[in-house]
Amino acid sequence: MARKRRIGISTTIPLEPLLAASAVPVDLNNRFIGSENPIQLIEEAQVRGFPRNICTWIKGLYSASADVDLVIGVVRGDCSNTQSLLETLESEGRPVHPFSYPYDRSREAIVDEIEGLCGLLGCTMDEAEQASGRLQELRNIALSIDERRWRELSVSAEDCHLALVSTSDLCSDAEGWEGRMSSILEKNKDTSSQDEGVRLGYIGVPPIITDIFPRIEGSGARTVLFEVQRQFAMPSKRGDWIGRYLDYTYPYDISGRVEDIRTEVKRRRIDGLLHYVQSFCHRQIDDIIFRRELDVPILTLEGNLPGPMDERTLIRLESFIDVLEEGG
Ligand code: SF4
Known part of the structure; x- marks a missing residue:
C-alpha cells in the first residue's frame, strides 16, 4: 500500500479535501506542544535564525x-x-501552500480557497463534500464532550480541552481519535458531578502553559468554556459544510467572537473570563476590545515558553478566583 502523504497544517483548515484525498493532517501546534521536548524544538528554530522576540508557537x-x-x-x-x-x-526547498480565510467572509472566496486545496491534493469538491458528513460526525463527538463538561461537569476540563483542540487534525488518525473520545465518555459515564465552584470561560489562543486547566481546577474554579478550541470543532449548525467555515468565528473580525463569547457566557452561567495571550502575538491587542465589549470580569494571562504555570501567574489566578468567589 502506498504511504499516505502527511500534510502539516498551521491551524484549523477545511479538512474535507485532506480526508477525501486520503492524506493525513498533522496539526503542527499539537505536534509541537505534545512533543517530548518542546523547548528543544524552539531552540532548533532559534539556531536556524528565528528571533527570540517572535511568538514561540511559530x-x-x-x-x-x-x-x-x-x-x-x-x-x-x-x-x-x-x-x-x-x-x-x-x-x-519544502513544499508549502498558503490558505486564506477571506477578509470579506464571502462564500465565493472560501469556495475558491477550498477548491485550491482539492486541486493541490488531487480530489474533487464532490469528494470533499462526501467526506464532510463523517468529519462533522467526529467533530460532534468533541462537541458532546464539551456539552457534558459545561452542563454536568462530568468530564474534566483537561479532557474537554484536549478533545476540542484535537479536532483540528483528529490526532492524524480519525479512527484512533474516535476510540480515544469514546474512552473519555466511558471513563466519565458514572462520574457524579464535581462540586460547583466559580465558573470560568477560557478565551484566546490555545495555551502554551501545559497545566493551566488542572491548575484552575486546583484553585477551586471550573473551566466551562474553551472558546477557540470549541470553534475548531465547528459548532455552527446553520448551513452546509462550506457555511460552517464561514460561521467559524476565529479567523474573521472580532465582533463575531465577541458575540459568540457573550452568548456562551450567558448560556454557561460564567462568572469570569480568562483571556490567554501569547507573548509577542498580535492578538494581544484583542484584549482592549474584549474588555470594552464583554460585561464580565476578565483576567488576562500571558504565556511565552511551554511548561507548567509559574508561581506569579498562579497567584494572580488564585486572587482572581477569590474575588469572584466573594461576589466580584
Ligand atoms: S496567532 Fe499569535 S499565538 Fe498564534 S502563532 Fe501567531 S503570533 Fe503566535
Missing part, C-alpha cells in the same frame, strides 16, 4: 514540520507570521 511549528510532506499555512485569518514561516520553508 518557532515550534517550524521545527515540528521537519518530516511532513507539505505544509499548508493559514496566511489570512490566523497569523501574519505564518506567511514568513511558509516563505522560510519554501526557501529551504
Whole structure:
C-alpha cells in the first residue's frame, strides 16, 4: 500500500479535501506542544535564525514540520507570521501552500480557497463534500464532550480541552481519535458531578502553559468554556459544510467572537473570563476590545515558553478566583 502523504497544517483548515484525498493532517501546534521536548524544538528554530522576540508557537511549528510532506499555512485569518514561516520553508526547498480565510467572509472566496486545496491534493469538491458528513460526525463527538463538561461537569476540563483542540487534525488518525473520545465518555459515564465552584470561560489562543486547566481546577474554579478550541470543532449548525467555515468565528473580525463569547457566557452561567495571550502575538491587542465589549470580569494571562504555570501567574489566578468567589 502506498504511504499516505502527511500534510502539516498551521491551524484549523477545511479538512474535507485532506480526508477525501486520503492524506493525513498533522496539526503542527499539537505536534509541537505534545512533543517530548518542546523547548528543544524552539531552540532548533532559534539556531536556524528565528528571533527570540517572535511568538514561540511559530518557532515550534517550524521545527515540528521537519518530516511532513507539505505544509499548508493559514496566511489570512490566523497569523501574519505564518506567511514568513511558509516563505522560510519554501526557501529551504519544502513544499508549502498558503490558505486564506477571506477578509470579506464571502462564500465565493472560501469556495475558491477550498477548491485550491482539492486541486493541490488531487480530489474533487464532490469528494470533499462526501467526506464532510463523517468529519462533522467526529467533530460532534468533541462537541458532546464539551456539552457534558459545561452542563454536568462530568468530564474534566483537561479532557474537554484536549478533545476540542484535537479536532483540528483528529490526532492524524480519525479512527484512533474516535476510540480515544469514546474512552473519555466511558471513563466519565458514572462520574457524579464535581462540586460547583466559580465558573470560568477560557478565551484566546490555545495555551502554551501545559497545566493551566488542572491548575484552575486546583484553585477551586471550573473551566466551562474553551472558546477557540470549541470553534475548531465547528459548532455552527446553520448551513452546509462550506457555511460552517464561514460561521467559524476565529479567523474573521472580532465582533463575531465577541458575540459568540457573550452568548456562551450567558448560556454557561460564567462568572469570569480568562483571556490567554501569547507573548509577542498580535492578538494581544484583542484584549482592549474584549474588555470594552464583554460585561464580565476578565483576567488576562500571558504565556511565552511551554511548561507548567509559574508561581506569579498562579497567584494572580488564585486572587482572581477569590474575588469572584466573594461576589466580584
Ligand atoms: S499565538 Fe499569535 S503570533 Fe503566535 S502563532 Fe498564534 S496567532 Fe501567531
